[in-house]
Amino acid sequence: MRGTVEAVAFWVLAAAAVGAGVAVFVVDSMARATFALLASFLCVGGELLLIDLHYLGVLIVLMMIMEMLVMAVFMVMYMMNPAGLMPMTMLHNRRGALAISGGAFAALAAGVFTVPWPEREGRPPRDPTVALGEAIMGPKMLVMMVIGVAILATMIATVVLSAHRGRYDRDRDGGEAAR
Amino acid sequence: MTLEAFLLLAAALFCVGLFGALSQQSIVMLMMGLELMVNGIVVAAAAFWFWVSPGAADGQVLVLVAITVMALEMAMGFAVVTALFRARDVDTTDDAGDLRG
Numbered sequence: 001m002r003g004t005v006e007a008v009a010f011w012v013l014a015a016a017a018v019g020a021g022v023a024v025f026v027v028d029s030m031a032r033a034t035f036a037l038l039a040s041f042l043c044v045g046g047e048l049l050l051i052d053l054h055y056l057g058v059l060i061v062l063m064m065i066m067e068m069l070v071m072a073v074f075m076v077m078y079m080m081n082p083a084g085l086m087p088m089t090m091l092h093n094r095r096g097a098l099a100i101s102g103g104a105f106a107a108l109a110a111g112v113f114t115v116p117w118p119e120r121e122g123r124p125p126r127d128p129t130v131a132l133g134e135a136i137m138g139p140k141m142l143v144m145m146v147i148g149v150a151i152l153a154t155m156i157a158t159v160v161l162s163a164h165r166g167r168y169d170r171d172r173d174g175g176e177a178a179r
Numbered sequence: 180m181t182l183e184a185f186l187l188l189a190a191a192l193f194c195v196g197l198f199g200a201l202s203q204q205s206i207v208m209l210m211m212g213l214e215l216m217v218n219g220i221v222v223a224a225a226a227f228w229f230w231v232s233p234g235a236a237d238g239q240v241l242v243l244v245a246i247t248v249m250a251l252e253m254a255m256g257f258a259v260v261t262a263l264f265r266a267r268d269v270d271t272t273d274d275a276g277d278l279r280g
Contacts, residue, residue: 002181010180014188019194021215025203037211040192043222045220047188048242050180051229056242060221063246067253071207074257078207078270090204092273097202101194108190124232135236136243143240147247154251158258163264 006050013050017043017128038068055129185226204271206263210256214249221245232263 022041024033025027041064050058091097125131193253199212221242227237264270 018191025199048225091202097198101198105194112186121232124233131236132239140240154254155184158254162261
């Protein structure tokens with residue numbers, strides 16, 4: 001009974017995740033596209049909850065809510081049509097992109113059903129969150145250290161790039177001065 | 180629920196994102212496509228952890244890395260868009276072909 005409920009929940013969430021993902025590139029409002037992407041992330045968070053990854057599932061839900069809200073703000077700042085009042089399309093090479101992505105899906109789907117996947121080794125721990133915590137504070141600590149340095153480098157790089165006197169800005173000044 | 184079902188979902192999310200990354204003119208929309216692709220990788224990594232090697236935490240660590248990559252990609256993407264927008268008032272890929280050979 002529990003298995004059936006989980007299977008139904010999986011397929012409903014999967015259809016919603018893919019449907020919302022498609023909606024991102026179909027709706028004619030940038031704000032709606034952002035919230036469609038958020039819906040897709042929330043469904044994936046739900047999928048992770050189904051396979052006992054409670055911490056990572058909730059992490060995705062909380063993190064993506066914040067990330068997509070930030071993205072919505074940037075959308076409103078940059079895009080000409082944040083409210084979706086004027087239908088518009090901003091695509092190039094639509095047919096080529098459809099062919100490549102469709103071909104990639106066909107190849108991946110064929111691989112999913114033809115590759116002999118290995119047998120399951122071991123059983124899920126009683127608390128996967130504890131296992132993850134022990135891994136990243138023990139044998140996988142190098143991964144976490146690299147992630148930490150990458151986050152620091154990103155913080156510095158984003159400030160340098162987007163600061164008023166950034167690379168592009170100085171280049172423009174130089175160009176104007178030369179003229 | 181099976182490993183194949185989860186991987187099929189991951190492939191679908193990845194390919195929808197690939198379509199967006201290839202077809203969108205707006206850099207911000209292109210970033211949404213990239214985020215969807217990483218989203219597919221998150222699903223695949225979680226499925227591999229659960230159905231292939233649940234005893235080790237490797238799959239969970241990979242999910243953690245993928246989530247971090249999503250956040251870093253968005254931060255760097257917006258920094259680049261901001262730099263471009265300041266310099267030239269553009270936010271489309273077609274107007275940002277500086278590195279084209």
